[in-house]
Ligand SMILES: Nc1ncnc2c1ncn2[C@@H]1O[C@H](COP(=O)(O)OP(=O)(O)OP(=O)(O)O)[C@@H](O)[C@H]1O
């Protein structure tokens with residue numbers, strides 16, 4: 001369902017050209033859970049940004065089902081994201097001045113869910129991530145691990161078809177890591193496609209397949 005071919009992306013810094021993605025080819029099927037690993041700076045977040053429709057590639061193809069994502073303009077790309085993708089960005093930032101509940105509720109408000117639907121959906125993800133106790137805390141006071149879980153809750157509350165997570169267990173203890181992985185597994189069993197960038201072999205071990213990014217390409221290792 002997600003097919004990337006010959007994807008290229010470079011960044012210019014001064015006169016230097018950094019060829020981050022040189023020839024990325026990737027096929028991820030409906031309902032799969034895959035891990036993407038690779039050294040720091042190998043282009044993992046850059047690739048996820050493109051998969052989420054947040055960043056343009058220089059050339060290549062990216063089809064999401066029959067949608068030619070790279071051909072979408074900014075407005076259509078935003079709509080594509082809203083309807084299909086839950087993206088947990090690396091080092092996610094929450095919206096200050098709003099409590100945990102309202103941060104998670106935000107995407108549901110944008111998509112015009114009723115108050116009772118919002119309450120039910122937000123309560124469910126809070127419970128699944130074991131953070132119901134901080135539902136009404138201001139986000140400014142949360143620990144790193146709590147912030148991470150709220151960011152995950154916000155990305156999955158709309159039940160998107162595809163969940164893209166950039167180091168979702170980067171700043172959490174082992175127990176929290178287990179909670180997060182259990183939740184991803186449950187979502188996957190419900191049919192969600194999940195793409196996780198991770199440095200953690202334990203995370204990769206619960207995925208169906210693992211890709212490794214190196215020298216601008218992304219290859220299957222298991
Ligand atoms: N907007 C940008 N402008 C210029 N260079 C960028 C930009 N985004 C990323 N890069 C460069 O592209 C390379 C890949 O970055 P990326 O964030 O994709 O790596 P990564 O594999 O996610 O690393 P990490 O594991 O540390 O998160 C890095 O050298 C980075 O400096």
Ligand SMILES: [Mg+2]
Pocket residue numbers: 044045046090166
């Ligand atoms: Mg990264």
